[in-house]
Amino acid sequence: PPPPPSPPCPALTRSAAIVIIGDELLSGKVTDVNSGFLCRELHHLGWRVRRILTIPDTADEIADAIRSLMSYNELVITAGGVGPTLDDVTVGAVARALDRPVTRSRILEDRIHKFFGSATTEAHLKLADTPADAELIEVMGGDGLPSPFAAVKCENVIILPGVPQFLQSKWPFVARCLKKPGELAPFHNVALRLGLQDEAALAAALEKVADELGGPAADVRLGSYPVSNQLDGAAIVVTVDGKDEARVRAAAVALRKWMPAAAVINELTDVESIDQTQPGGEEGRK
Structure with missing residues (x-):
């Protein structure tokens, strides 16, 4: 017999997009593993990934991609471009896409000072920059204390690091924010x-x-x-x-x-x- 008809109120599916950022990926110097990991994890939570973009470390391109993807997805995740060096431009690009300034989180700034101590530099403190009014997704360290390197959520954009080890260590804490009891069903x-x-x-x-x-x-x-x-x-x-x-x-x-x-x-x-x-x-x- 044919499959039964679709139920009148099917389980809701939420849509997500992933933006993978890095010149090193587009040149082939580094192999992308983050998109596969994120797709599997989002699918397991009940989200349907509709787009994956891989783009260079260029603020204008990142901002344009985020604006476009936000318009038809309920979630956009970025991976990459959040380190302390000149090619790490993702935070500023996300802020631009959301029409917000970049501000320094006092909470993260204090934690970074404690983490690096007297060796703290302005480059370290760049890691405390976020789009204005962003929400910190707390990542707990092995000592049970909040990490100085939290994930950041601003509107429907979540900013994650590009180093797979760091991204995956943050993911369990991000996943808790993405579970939607009563709204999402598993695939x-x-x-x-x-x-x-x-x-x-x-x-x-x-x-x-x-x-x-x-x-x-x-x-x-x-x-x-x-x-x-x-x-x-x-x-x-x-x-x-x-x-x-x-x-x-x-x-x-x-x-x-x-x-x-x-x-x-x-x-x-x-x-x-x-x-x-x-x-x-x-x-x-x-």
Whole structure:
């Protein structure tokens, strides 16, 4: 049977955009890992990431990107450009995008003085600069005290560092601000791992089930992805994603019905990655 109809009041989905900042990324000197991390974490919280931009350390381009993304996303996260040197221009660019001045947080300034002591310089104190009236997202240190390097939120923009280690250490504290009880529901997925080599053999099945779901605007999304060097021998992974678990599972059943016989090697649920090149590389999130 076709998947059940969409419920009259589907779980709300909030939209997010990510701005990855750094000349070193665009020149290929550094590999971006922040966008993948942020996408996975936001998806897990129930946010749908609609855009990822990678732009240089240029204040005008950063400000323009933020203004544009703010206009149609409920959240914009920046990563990069918040250090103490001349190429760290993100705070000023965010302030410009929001039509605010840059001010120095007395709270952060005091903490930085305590952290660096007599070695504190003006470059260190640049780390205390924020857009005016910004909110500090407190990050607790290993000693249980607030860190001098808080995350910053201003309107619907959250400013994070570009160094992956620092960004990821701040994320649990940011994530608490982004959970929306009663407003956000988690995404669910089914991953059908196939032994087929010819992706074109799936086209008709995908189109048939997509039409049954309601077309491109449906609340359940289908995807087909060729893979290689998988432990189970899979050559293609077909995914079904959505917030209504019953519709996701029903769509997976419908797909199996229309697929070539014995095509499915394995079926997994609520996976974080379709890659299974290492033991434990793909596990269901229970």
